[in-house]
Amino acid sequence: MGYKNEAEVKKALGIDTWRSLSKDKVFQFAAMMPDMDREVALKIIEQLPEYTKFLTASLEILEREHESTLTSNSHSQDHVHRAYREIREVLKGKLGQEDIGWEETRYLIEQMMETARQESAKDTENKQFLDGIFKKAAIGAGAAAAMAIAFVGGRYILQNGGMSEDL
Structure with missing residues (x-):
């Protein structure tokens, strides 16, 4: 299934707002990224500074x-x-x-x-x-680094044979 907008992604995650995105849902979101329109994924990521905090906290615990x-x-x-x-x-x-x-x-x-x-x-x-x-x-x-790469669209880059200039 290709997610064409934020509303579809939120519905699939079972959330109303990005603020209600739990840690468990972050992993689900990362797994959904390859099925999202690239622009939608990047727009959502811009709204999720908590993921960076979560990743940083995980690495600090490790x-x-x-x-x-x-x-x-x-x-x-x-x-x-x-x-x-x-x-x-x-x-x-x-x-x-x-x-x-x-x-x-x-x-x-x-x-x-x-x-x-x-x-x-x-x-x-x-x-x-x-x-x-x-x-x-x-x-x-x-x-943790692989999750971060997947989270910021790394799978898109890998699937399309490199980084495009419009990324």
Whole structure:
């Protein structure tokens, strides 16, 4: 169905005025954009500064959540590395005792090496976690940007092979 004027779009959205456009309806409106006359879509967009606020707020929430996750992860990593250091300090203290035999010395050294391997594995795991978090944040930001592009007529541009001079 091609929407030829604002009244048709409002009716399809079930609203009387653009002020009553809810966040849920914004997504519905964005999905309807390819079916709208380009001039009608642009005229409606000019009347919707709230969408920009909504998109900005969504990106700010995403940023705060990402920062919170990174901070929490950093604290967790600090605790893990501190625990491994403490274990190695205890083992070094035992190694410093004069009355230990070769078997016990070898065992303590092996334990120190094992904690180093475990800490290294934990560090690698954390880097993989951070990589995954970064990818999710990038996907979230990309989705928000894609919504913005669709909202301002990006699909029209893509469907018509580029940007026309009368856009």
